[in-house]
Structures are given as structure tokens and as C-alpha cells.
Amino acid sequence: MVILILHVKGVTKQIGGLLAVNGIDLTVGKDEIVGLVGPNGAGKTTLLNIISGITHPTAGKVTFCGEDITGLKADRICKKGIAKTFQIAESFPNLSAKECVMVGAIFGNSHMPGMKEAQQQAVEILNYVGLPPEKVDTSNRNLNVVELKWVQLARALATNPKLLLLDELTTGLNPKESSEAVNLMKKIRDEGTSILIIEHVMSVIMGVSDRIVVLDHGEKIAEGRPYEVVNNQQVIDTYLGDMDVF
Numbered sequence: 463m464v465i466l467i468l469h470v471k472g473v474t475k476q477i478g479g480l481l482a483v484n485g486i487d488l489t490v491g492k493d494e495i496v497g498l499v500g501p502n503g504a505g506k507t508t509l510l511n512i513i514s515g516i517t518h519p520t521a522g523k524v525t526f527c528g529e530d531i532t533g534l535k536a537d538r539i540c541k542k543g544i545a546k547t548f549q550i551a552e553s554f555p556n557l558s559a560k561e562c563v564m565v566g567a568i569f570g571n572s573h574m575p576g577m578k579e580a581q582q583q584a585v586e587i588l589n590y591v592g593l594p595p596e597k598v599d600t601s602n603r604n605l606n607v608v609e610l611k612w613v614q615l616a617r618a619l620a621t622n623p624k625l626l627l628l629d630e631l632t633t634g635l636n637p638k639e640s641s642e643a644v645n646l647m648k649k650i651r652d653e654g655t656s657i658l659i660i661e662h663v664m665s666v667i668m669g670v671s672d673r674i675v676v677l678d679h680g681e682k683i684a685e686g687r688p689y690e691v692v693n694n695q696q697v698i699d700t701y702l703g704d705m706d707v708f
């Protein structure tokens with residue numbers, strides 16, 4: 463039996479006259495990787511922002527590890543074990559990669575480590591995600607977009623999440639980097655962190671997801687195993703179209 467760690471029920475976000483997210487039900491099980499796909503403007507980022515507490519739903523409920531976390535602030539939710547990366551890889555420009563990850567280790571954990579411990583953890587995690595060792599003390603401002611993505615991922619991992627929310631982490635990576643990212647995500651999952659990932663690169667989503675949920679205009683239009691979803695006629699019509707799936 464799958465143990466659920468995340469249960470989103472009837473979640474809605476009304477922004478002015480727009481239903482950015484409309485009555486979404488979604489679950490993530492322990493040790494599961496769930497892919498979230500859909501056209502631009504479908505509501506994917508808004509949904510991840512609701513789960514992580516960056517924004518609050520206008521209706522519905524978010525339960526994490528059996529606890530109602532709807533409407534809690536982002537820092538509280540992070541300490542409970544949900545970490546997120548952002549679609550745009552922005553970071554503190556004047557901090558080094560290591561310092562940026564230390565921020566996650568120090569402020570994102572329920573148990574606050576000391577400076578030395580945080581520093582050691584940061585170097586280990588940056589190494590784990592594959593940032594070249596000579597870049598650990600480089601200012602974020604001097605890192606390229608791909609390196610910034612690794613720093614963001616490392617910062618999220620430094621908070622010791624049970625659930626990792628990844629918003630287009632692999633967008634902009636070349637095929638070799640994407641395939642390394644797929645292996646890394648599987649490794650992270652195998653070590654006990656569930657993942658909910660938004661991604662447009664279908665080879666990544668197909669390669670990494672145990673299950674895929676498809677959104678369109680704020681609503682869930684399909685859900686299932688990767689091969690079921692890519693063969694779903696409504697998904698083909700509204701999203702995949704003439705996309706090169708494989």
C-alpha cells in the first residue's frame with residue numbers, strides 16, 4: 463500500500479476573475495516521483511506555490527504527513543519538510559554558492575545547525591548535486607544558469623526535505639545535463655525524499671515520473687502512468703500536439 467505524504471484536495475486559487483487553479487486533487491506517495499505537466503498558464507507554478515505556502519488557496523485543503531498545512535507560512539512549511547526550487551534560478555547575488563546553501567541549512571531546518579556544521583553540509587551537498595568543486599566559493603553572480611540551478615537544488619536539499627518541489631529544474635539544460643539530472647532525482651528519491659516536478663522536457667518527465675498529472679486552464683485533465691498519459695487523446699489534443707515526445 464502506498465503511504466501518502468502529500469494530499470491536495472479541491473485546491474482552488476482565484477486571482478481576480480481568473481481561476482488559476484480550479485478544484486485540484488493530487489497526491490504524492492512516499493518514495494514517489496510525480497510529474498506535473500501542462501501548457502503555459504495551466505496553473506502548475508501556482509499549485510506548487512500553494513503547496514509550499516508562498517501563496518494561499520482561496521478554497522481547498524493541503525495535508526502533509528497527516529497534518530493540515532493549508533495557509534501556513536512558507537518558512538513553517540519548509541521546516542515541516544517541504545522544499546521548493548524556483549522556475550527562475552535567482553539567488554542572493556553576493557553570496558557564494560556555499561553560503562547560499564548554508565542559508566538553507568541554517569534557516570530551513572527544524573533543528574538549526576551551527577555555522578561549522580552548516581558549512582560542511584553545504585560543501586557536501588554541492589558536491590552531491592554535481593557543482594564543480596572549484597565553484598563552491600564563487601559568487602552566485604558569477605555562476606551560469608545551469609550552475610545556479612544546482613545551487614538552488616542544493617539549497618533545497620540542505621533543508622532536509624521529505625518532499626521536494628521542482629519547478630522546471632531541467633529547463634535550459636543540454637541533453638547530457640538533463641540525463642544526469644534524471645539520475646540525480648532518482649537517487650534523491652531512493653534516499654527517501656519524494657518529488658513533485660514540473661517539467662516541459664518530455665524525455666525528462668517520461669524518464670523520471672512514476673505517475674504524471676496533466677493540468678490545463680487550472681484543471682486536472684488527466685492522470686496516470688507515463689505511457690497512459692502520453693496516449694490519452696485529450697492530453698495529445700491540448701498539450702502534446704505536435705511535440706516530439708520521445
Ligand SMILES: Nc1ncnc2c1ncn2[C@@H]1O[C@H](COP(=O)(O)OP(=O)(O)O)[C@@H](O)[C@H]1O
Nearest residue numbers: 477480482500501502503504505506507508509
Ligand atoms: N500573481 C498573479 N497575478 C495574476 N495572475 C496570475 C498570478 N499568478 C499566476 N497568474 C495567472 O494564473 C495562471 C496560471 O499561472 P501559472 O501557475 O504561472 O502557470 P504555469 O506555471 O502552468 O505556466 C496564468 O494565467 C497566470 O497568468
Ligand SMILES: [Mg+2]
Nearest residue numbers: 506507508549
Ligand atoms: Mg510555471
